[in-house]
Amino acid sequence: MDADVPLLRARGVSRYYGARVGCRDVGLDLWPGEVLGIVGESGSGKTTLLGCLSGRLEPSAGTVEFRQRDDRVMDVLRMPEPALRKLARTDWGIVHQNPRDGLRLGVSAGANVGERLMALGARHYGRIREAAVDWLDRVEIDRERVDDWPETFSSGMQQRLQIARTLVTEPRLVFMDEPTGGLDVSVQARLLDLLRRLVTDLGLSAIIVTHDLAVTRLLAHRLLVMRGGEVVESGLTDQVLDDPQHPYTQLLVSSVLQP
Amino acid sequence: MSGDAHDPALLVEGLHKTFTLHTQGGIQLPVLRGVDLAVYPGECVALTDPSGSGKSTLLRAVYANYRPQRGRIVVSHDGRPVDMVVAAPRELLAVRQRTIGYVSQFLRVIPRVPTLEVVIDPLRAFGIDRDTALRRGRALLARLRIPERLWSLSPVTFSGGEQQRVNLARGFIGDFPIFLLDEPTASLDVASRAIVVDLIHDALARRAAIVGAFHDAEVRQAVATRTVTLHGREAAA
Numbered sequence: 001m002d003a004d005v006p007l008l009r010a011r012g013v014s015r016y017y018g019a020r021v022g023c024r025d026v027g028l029d030l031w032p033g034e035v036l037g038i039v040g041e042s043g044s045g046k047t048t049l050l051g052c053l054s055g056r057l058e059p060s061a062g063t064v065e066f067r068q069r070d071d072r073v074m075d076v077l078r079m080p081e082p083a084l085r086k087l088a089r090t091d092w093g094i095v096h097q098n099p100r101d102g103l104r105l106g107v108s109a110g111a112n113v114g115e116r117l118m119a120l121g122a123r124h125y126g127r128i129r130e131a132a133v134d135w136l137d138r139v140e141i142d143r144e145r146v147d148d149w150p151e152t153f154s155s156g157m158q159q160r161l162q163i164a165r166t167l168v169t170e171p172r173l174v175f176m177d178e179p180t181g182g183l184d185v186s187v188q189a190r191l192l193d194l195l196r197r198l199v200t201d202l203g204l205s206a207i208i209v210t211h212d213l214a215v216t217r218l219l220a221h222r223l224l225v226m227r228g229g230e231v232v233e234s235g236l237t238d239q240v241l242d243d244p245q246h247p248y249t250q251l252l253v254s255s256v257l258q259p
Numbered sequence: 260m261s262g263d264a265h266d267p268a269l270l271v272e273g274l275h276k277t278f279t280l281h282t283q284g285g286i287q288l289p290v291l292r293g294v295d296l297a298v299y300p301g302e303c304v305a306l307t308d309p310s311g312s313g314k315s316t317l318l319r320a321v322y323a324n325y326r327p328q329r330g331r332i333v334v335s336h337d338g339r340p341v342d343m344v345v346a347a348p349r350e351l352l353a354v355r356q357r358t359i360g361y362v363s364q365f366l367r368v369i370p371r372v373p374t375l376e377v378v379i380d381p382l383r384a385f386g387i388d389r390d391t392a393l394r395r396g397r398a399l400l401a402r403l404r405i406p407e408r409l410w411s412l413s414p415v416t417f418s419g420g421e422q423q424r425v426n427l428a429r430g431f432i433g434d435f436p437i438f439l440l441d442e443p444t445a446s447l448d449v450a451s452r453a454i455v456v457d458l459i460h461d462a463l464a465r466r467a468a469i470v471g472a473f474h475d476a477e478v479r480q481a482v483a484t485r486t487v488t489l490h491g492r493e494a495a496a
Contacts, residue, residue: 031349189370196369200383218369222348236323236348243325247281254282 005067007032007173007205013052013062015045021229022048026062028224028231030173035199035206037220037237039213039252045229046209047177053207054094054175055084066091069172089119093171097178099158102165103150109136109161110146116169135164139194156187160194167198174206180215192218213256217241225249266335267297268437268468269321274330276316290316291327294489296470300436303459303469305483313489314472318439321470322361323351334358334437356384359437362430364445366422368415375400375410378428385433392432399428403454419446431458438462440471444478456481 006029015022023045030036038046051057053064055076064076068091076084088094096102103112113132114122122128133143139160141153150158159179166174179195180188196218199206208219216223216237223240225233225248233246244250276291290313298304306314319325321332323343332343336358341350355361360381369377375396382392400410403424409417414425423446430443440459444452452475459482462469473479479486 034349193369193371196372217367221352235326236351238324239326242319243278245279245326250281 005071005073006030007034007067008053008207009063009065010053011063013049013059013064015048015052015057015059021045023052023226023229026224026231028234030205030207032172032205033203034222035204035208035220037216037223038207038209038226039211039216039223040226041211041252044226046226048229049226050175050177050207050209054092055079055088056094066173089116090169091172093166093169093174095162095166095174095176095179097181099150099155099162102162103158105149105151107149108147109141109150109153112150112161112165113168116165120169131168132164135168136161138198139164140190154187156183156191159183159187159191163191163195163198167202167204170202172205174204176206176208176210178210178212179208180210180212195219213241213253225252265299267299268335269296269298269470270331270333271296271317271321272331272333274317274320274327274332276313276320276325276327291320291330292490294330296487298437298468298470300466300468301463302484303463303471303482305479305486306470306472306489307479307486308488308490310474315441317489318361318441318470318472321439322355322359324361356381358435359439360430360433360435361439361441362427362443363441364423364426364443366414366426366429368413368422370415371413373411374405374414374417374425377414377425378432381429381433395432396428399432400425402458403428404451420448420451423447424451427455427458431462434465434467435462436467438467438469438471440469440473442472442474444473444475452478 008030011027013026014024026049038049040046048057052059059077065073066076067073094102110129110132113135114128117128117131133146136143136146141157141160150161153161180191183191192215198204199219210216220237223234223237224231225240225246227248233240233244233249240249241253244253272295274291274294278288278290280286294317308314316325320327321343327344330344333340334343334354336354341354343351375393378400379392379396382395405421405424414422417425427443444455447455456478459469473482
């Protein structure tokens with residue numbers, strides 16, 4: 001694999017909602033094994049940007065390129081719909097803020113994890129179940145719960161199940177939208193520790209949208225700070241948090257307790 | 260590290276760093292005003308300015324934690340020069356992984372992560388296999404007198420001195436060619452300070468280039484091969 005071509009490259013990505021700006025003229029490179037955090041307050045455009053990068057939202061302008069396993073660079077925004085769906089099922093994973101958006105609530109925990117494997121062609125029931133149980137272990141869900149429906153799980157368990165369902169296919173790029181949002185603090189700490197280990201052990205590349213600067217300190221190598229749809233500052237995570245340059249970043253950093 | 264033995268491992272030229280506090284009326288704090296420094300393999304340079312004069316700022320700038328406005332910070336990384344002021348983020352990460360170790364007095368504690376994992380983290384990031392990393396981690400924790408029963412616990416509940424010793428184990432576990440030491444012995448007892456002095460001597464024997472701030476005069480005298488001030492000339496040792 002050519003190490004000098006980024007995994008994901010975006011240029012001039014803009015998205016307007018009528019006259020309102022969702023995001024404007026955003027460019028970024030994501031390298032293999034790198035975790036990029038996108039921070040900003042509600043309405044800063046970070047979720048819009050994530051939607052555009054992951055092919056779920058059509059930008060008004062700009063390009064997004066993804067380097068596939070065979071090193072071919074694909075134009076994400078101009079891919080035929082079936083190819084994009086296949087990409088979303090295989091090389092990409094999406095972790096939604098609300099686990100209910102990423103899970104199928106009416107089937108068992110094991111089936112939720114196994115389903116993504118079956119979509120890739122796995123047919124051997126025993127092996128699929130084995131992989132599902134293995135992943136429940138990895139996200140610290142009791143394997144006895146493999147046949148239970150996610151509806152009976154706590155929100156923290158649901159979020160961990162969504163992560164297992166997403167990572168079981170070993171995606172090369174994971175998009176996460178506020179993965180720790182709405183969870184109790186102790187549950188957040190457990191999930192962060194889990195994500196941190198998975199990112200290191202699997203060498204995941206990920207883009208994480210969050211308003212929680214402490215989350216980025218733990219998980220992200222680099223940060224983009226967004227305000228009003230535009231990137232106002234970027235750099236290594238500790239650079240942005242310890243020596244913020246832009247007035248807005250300084251305000252963000254000085255407004256939280258020990259980021 | 261390859262390259263000429265007479266080349267500095269770290270070269271700082273004309274470094275300027277001013278902080279602008281936008282949330283406090285845009286106050287400007289000029290801290291570094293044209294700092295020059297060269298550090299060669301096998302020497303330990305002690306910065307002797309009084310506190311508040313920018314020693315930490317310089318060390319953080321060299322680690323690319325702070326972003327200077329002007330000047331160069333050239334380090335010898337994988338046998339070629341890298342300017343930390345202008346290098347791309349992923350190059351900075353590579354320099355931190357393989358070339359520069361930074362040790363401060365404060366441990367950034369992560370909830371739920373056991374002490375031993377905190378210590379071996381830099382080696383794992385470097386790509387060293389887990390067994391080797393664990394062996395070195397255990398040896399270093401024992402050397403720094405952290406009781407074995409604490410190794411599997413998160414340092415969250417440790418005393419300040421224990422956390423600092425965990426941080427030192429983490430800081431010294433890698434064989435970095437360059438070390439930045441920001442008050443590494445600040446709140447340690449006498450016995451622990453002596454161990455840190457030994458660790459620094461070990462690094463010097465490996466021909467590491469070291470620059471640091473050592474508030475403790477005894478430690479400074481024991482480790483420094485040369486003393487300098489940020490904006491002046493060589494100071495008396």
